[in-house]
Amino acid sequence: MTKTKVLLIGLGGVGTIAAYGLEFEGKSEVSAVVRSDYDLVKNKGYVIESCDYGHIDSYKPSHVYRNIDEAVRQGPYDYVVVSTKNIPDAYPVEASIGKAYTEGVTTIVLLQNGFGIEKPLLQMLPGATVLSGVSMISSTLYHGVVNHENDDLVKFGVFYNGVTPREQQEASCHRFLELYSNSKNKATYDPDVKYTRWRKLIYNATLNSACALTNVDVGRLELFGGIESVAKPAMREIIAIALSDGVELSPADMDVMIESDNGIWYSPSMLVDVRKGNLIENQVILGNALDVARENGIEAPTLTVLYNLLSIVQMRTKEEKKFFELPERRPDPGYKIEY
Amino acid sequence: MTKTKVLLIGLGGVGTIAAYGLEFEGKSEVSAVVRSDYDLVKNKGYVIESCDYGHIDSYKPSHVYRNIDEAVRQGPYDYVVVSTKNIPDAYPVEASIGKAYTEGVTTIVLLQNGFGIEKPLLQMLPGATVLSGVSMISSTLYHGVVNHENDDLVKFGVFYNGVTPREQQEASCHRFLELYSNSKNKATYDPDVKYTRWRKLIYNATLNSACALTNVDVGRLELFGGIESVAKPAMREIIAIALSDGVELSPADMDVMIESDNGIWYSPSMLVDVRKGNLIENQVILGNALDVARENGIEAPTLTVLYNLLSIVQMRTKEEKKFFELPERRPDPGYKIEY
Structure with missing residues (x-):
């Protein structure tokens, strides 16, 4: 079975647990863009202390890249998961997502806080399938150690783009849900993202x-x-x-x-x-x-x-x-x- | 000439400059209630660096007391000047003022921030003359040193008590203004405190x-x-x-x-x-x-x-x-x- 290719932007507390969960049962191959911690992740990996997965001495995603351009050269990706803090007034992430997006191939997953966060993205990529991930996770990254303290309860649903068929967008969401789910976490379908x-x-x-x-x-x-x-x-x-x-x-x-x-x-x-x-x-x-x-x-x-x-x-x-x-x-x- | 007896509650940045100014030309004799800095003031006094008065190596008011009860035993006082921070939800000051107040003798001066600050006082002492002091001074006390950085512009006026004749209250205010004024500071009469x-x-x-x-x-x-x-x-x-x-x-x-x-x-x-x-x-x-x-x-x-x-x-x-x-x-x- 070919693994599904996932690019993860933002390997913090939430992102690392998502990456680990996606790779946990071997269904996905995760590439991650890591900025300040690149050398640390590349050489040592992160320590994970997780209520779901226990103690992990060293976790490195399958591929680690310094920036989006390096990652894009190894594409295309089936899913681009964005788990950075969402701070459009300082670090707009649309340009990076745009580079990593391949029409007809890529689904985008915004595993981030906030309301209306899909709008700038759908303006840039009107036909893209964009999923919402709302997480109740409490997970923090500090000095190379991820502390994951309560269950990874996450809901995935569709930010309907108004362009492509709804069933097609929903199907992509269900595929991602299947991909994300494993024996340890609790991901469910969100029928009403708004x-x-x-x-x-x-x-x-x-x-x-x-x-x-x-x-x-x-x-x-x-x-x-x-x-x-x-x-x-x-x-x-x-x-x-x-x-x-x-x-x-x-x-x-x-x-x-x-x-x-x-x-x-x-x-x-x-x-x-x-x-x-x-x-x-x-x-x-x-x-x-x-x-x-x-x-x-x-x-x-x-x-x-x-x-x-x-x-x-x-x-x-x-x-x-x-x-x-x-x-x-x-x-x-x-x-x-x-x- | 007998000196006018002033009790000052709150020998901070504002209070120290007020005390120094009141004693500067020998018109008043200032007693001060000093809590945490009692030993420091009693033994060494405060250093003053003032835009109005220059460098003063050591200033001690004429009398320094540990608490209001000690001060009251040396009364009565012509003026009780309150220059503490005004924090009624933590340190209500009315009881202390009440102890230091002698009917027919004492005028109270609230040299403090805020609006409506006279109300609890006039409720407790309905016939008292209570003056308002609004200061534009920038003066801070830090580790025994008072830094007084701009002119002592202060306005004194009457919080009319609605009981005793207005002219009588105003006369008391003008006496205090005369007492407070010296060749260095700029105190003026405030005809409309509200x-x-x-x-x-x-x-x-x-x-x-x-x-x-x-x-x-x-x-x-x-x-x-x-x-x-x-x-x-x-x-x-x-x-x-x-x-x-x-x-x-x-x-x-x-x-x-x-x-x-x-x-x-x-x-x-x-x-x-x-x-x-x-x-x-x-x-x-x-x-x-x-x-x-x-x-x-x-x-x-x-x-x-x-x-x-x-x-x-x-x-x-x-x-x-x-x-x-x-x-x-x-x-x-x-x-x-x-x-």
Whole structure:
């Protein structure tokens, strides 16, 4: 049996477990584009400590490339799985995906956070089959060690492109689901990607945002009054925007999200990123939802303030990461940052 | 000539310059309540580096007390000047002021940030004369050294108590102004304290809040888009709430505040406090203004989110300062913090 060729862009905590799972039963051959850790992965591989797969001393995907161009020369690929952080305001990934895409061959899988993330891709590649992967995984990569702490529960579905037949896109999704599934993980078919992604925003646009801005985990946010004062008003706004977009969410989901990590002091992703000095996914988590609100005339005052504050935090991080440099003294109001 | 007896509560950056200025021409005898730095002040005094007074090797007020009770035994005092940070949710100061107050003798001077700060005091002491001091001073105390970096521009006026004759309260204010003024500083009479305090909120409730939440100074806030997206909407809300309270502010003041520290990367007070791990004055800067908004039915969505986020930050700091301790695991939703 020929193995299915998968190219994975973004070998982080989530991506490594995806790659390992795809190769676990020998159904796929995974090529990975690895930037900063290239030498480490090429020579030693990553250590994996996984609740699903146990301790793995050294994992290297079948092929490891320094950049997308090297990887493309070994194509074409049946699937291109994107598991980078989704930060279009800093690292747009469409150009890389475009290079790795072969019409009639490649299906793209966006295993990433956020809402509306398929749009720039479908604009660039109108007939492409683009799948959504929404993961509940908690897996982090730190100094060459992947710590995978709870079950890899992931849902794959179709971002319908409106061009090619729906059944064809769904068939490709089911093939990927079959490919991804193994005896250890729990991947399921997602019949309504839009619903799934709006629903996840009840958590990410609200709890994740408020925690990132106040430097507290979800449990503290609750005890410190922030769930009542900030998160719930924001959740109600998400529910209203989703409804204007044709998706009916249940207000009962608010409590599900709030109590989803009860028993532990859980730090959501944007809080972790802020603490590490990383850029945050505020554009795809909040910005795109607010675009829908604006288009549909829905008021979202709480989400608007959260988004605007996080956008300032993002610029602070960009300055720290030398995306630009500021002059020694505060300049005149007309000054513009260039980068 | 008998010297006027002044008790000063809060010998920090602002308080030390006030004490020094009051004693500079020998008109007042200042007693100060000093807590953590008592031994340092008693033995060595503070070093002062002042744009108004030059370098002073060692300054000790005429009398230094460990606590309010010791100070009260040496009373009565003509003036009690309060120059602590104003944090009613953590350190209410009314009880101390009450002890130091002698009816018919004492005038109270609140040399502090915020709006509505006289209310709890006038509730406790309905006939007291309470003065407002609004300072533009930039003066910080760090490791026994007071760095006073720009002119001591301060306005004193009356928080009318509605009980004793207005002329009597104003006369007391003018006496204090005469006492405080010397050849180096610039103290003026404030005929409309309410206006002055609402106007200062155009800066403090908006720029100060947004900077504290995003960890950027005012100049960066501007360059990173936060003045347009967060501060200006918040300023318009302050102007609307003030109007509902009978105070007409000029929209032109928005630009005055925004450009007030042009040329330097200025970090406003709540940002400095957050960076130092100190508690913040969010209650008197934002909370009290929002109480007025609620009473008068004025919408203030931006200020509301800013206040609610800062209140979470305040709880985080209280946890760090051991106001309470949390259990090892996130508890059930019914759990309440006690302190």
